[in-house]
Amino acid sequence: xxxxxxxxxxxxxxxxxxxxxxxxxxxxxxxxxxxxxxxxxxxxxxxxxxxxxxxxxxxxxxxxxxxxxxxxxxxxxxxxxxxxxxxxxxxxxxxxxxxxxxxxxxxxxxxxxxxxxxxxxxxxxxxxxxxxxxxxxxxxxxxxxxxxxxxxxxxxxxxxxxxxxxxxxxxxxxxxxxxxxxxxxxxxxxxxxxxxxxxxxxxxxxxxxxxxxxxxxxxxxxxxxxxxxxxxxxxxxxxxxxxxxxxxxxxxxxxxxxxxxxxxxxxxxxxxxxxxxxxxxxxxx
Numbered sequence: 001x002x003x004x005x006x007x008x009x010x011x012x013x014x015x016x017x018x019x020x021x022x023x024x025x026x027x028x029x030x031x032x033x034x035x036x037x038x039x040x041x042x043x044x045x046x047x048x049x050x051x052x053x054x055x056x057x058x059x060x061x062x063x064x065x066x067x068x069x070x071x072x073x074x075x076x077x078x079x080x081x082x083x084x085x086x087x088x089x090x091x092x093x094x095x096x097x098x099x100x101x102x103x104x105x106x107x108x109x110x111x112x113x114x115x116x117x118x119x120x121x122x123x124x125x126x127x128x129x130x131x132x133x134x135x136x137x138x139x140x141x142x143x144x145x146x147x148x149x150x151x152x153x154x155x156x157x158x159x160x161x162x163x164x165x166x167x168x169x170x171x172x173x174x175x176x177x178x179x180x181x182x183x184x185x186x187x188x189x190x191x192x193x194x195x196x197x198x199x200x201x202x203x204x205x206x207x208x209x210x211x212x213x214x215x216x217x218x219x220x221x222x223x224x225x226x227x228x229x230x231x232x233x234x235x236x237x238x239x240x241x242x243x244x245x246x247x248x249x250x251x252x253x254x255x256x257x258x259x260x261x262x263x264x265x266x267x268x269x270x271x272x273x274x275x276x277x278x279x280x281x282x283x284x285x
Contacts, residue, residue, distance in 0.1 A: 041215035043207060047072060050176055051203040052219075054082055054189070060198050066223035068211075071177035073218060075102055075109050079171065079189075081219050086195040088283050100191030102171065102199075104181055106164040109171040120190060121168045128166055139163045229284050232258035234265070243282040248275070256282060 048071035056062040069078055079100060090096045098114035101121050108121030128135050181187070181201055189197040212220055230240045233256050240256035247255050249265070257265070266274050 039216045043070075043213050043215055044072070045207070047207045048177065049205055049207050049211065050201055051222075052078060053200045053202050055198040055200075056225075057084065057086070057195055057197050062225070063223065064197075064225050065221060066202075067219040067221055069176055069219045070207075070215065071175065072215075073176055075171040075174050075176065076111060076113065078176075078219050079111060079191075081221065082189070082197075083224070084191070084195060084197070085283060086192045090192050092281060092283065097192050100171075100189070101168075103188040103190070104179055105187075106166050108166065108168040109174055110168055111171045113172050119168070121166075125166055125168060128163070132163075135163055227284070230256050230282065232256060232261050234258075234261040239284060240282050243280045245278045245280070247277045247279075 050069045050071065052067045052069050053063050054065040054067070056064045065083060067078060067081065079102070087096065097118075098111065098116060099118045099120055100111045102109040103121075108125070110119050110121055111117060112119065183201060183204060186198045186200055189199050212218070232238050232240050233250070233252055235258060238258035238260065241259050242257045242262040243254050244250055244257065244262075244266075245254045247253065262279075266277065266279075268274055
């Protein structure tokens with residue numbers, strides 16, 4: 001069978017694109033590790049290692065990253081290494097917010113290092129304190145699958161609340177060894193206002209000689225989800241950097257363009273706009 005030139009070109013383009021993605025992913029992992037290996041801090045024994053899984057914000061069942069974290073490290077060490085495209089988008093629009101919290105069991109651990117940081121948990125804790133009847137009703141609805149009707153009948157008339165007493169603490173002064181948690185339980189990470197991720201502490205063990213013995217390498221990323229990058233809808237070669245919406249001459253809505261194709265199709269030779277359209281900077285997730 002003889003392949004046409006167009007078919008060979010298309011196949012070669014796809015191979016190059018896959019290889020490019022592989023190189024990008026490999027470079028990301030290497031850069032992440034290399035950036036921490038400039039100094040050597042010996043491990044102080046005994047030391048515990050926790051395996052922490054971070055899940056996608058939109059797809060709660062899809063694991064995004066996995067880290068090995070030392071028990072002697074602060075919660076902020078993990079937060080500073082979590083990748084989320086929302087951070088990049090907020091930075092591009094100069095709206096980056098340094099605030100955030102981990103909700104682990106009954107405690108909100110807030111990141112208050114930056115002068116502009118906001119305590120995200122305060123409105124929640126205030127509502128819990130000031131709306132006891134509403135809170136009890138909602139909590140009863142949530143826990144109804146655990147608390148059986150017979151148990152409710154036994155507790156009827158008694159002034160007993162099942163609602164945990166939620167509290168807050170500083171993330172930057174809390175070590176992983178200070179935490180009370182359940183292995184395999186789903187906890188909450190919230191940042192950039194309302195971007196939420198589920199995270200799970202999957203495993204905990206003592207460090208052994210085969211582990212990385214440089215404390216500066218931790219949190220050590222052991223998994224990062226390989227991503228499909230959005231190519232330009234026109235040339236199908238370069239990665240998209242622009243996205244248009246309701247673009248009358250675009251083949252798709254929304255439509256993705258690399259920088260070259262976008263300016264060729266939307267601007268005249270004198271750099272004036274060819275026709276009105278809505279365009280956004282597109283960030284590869």
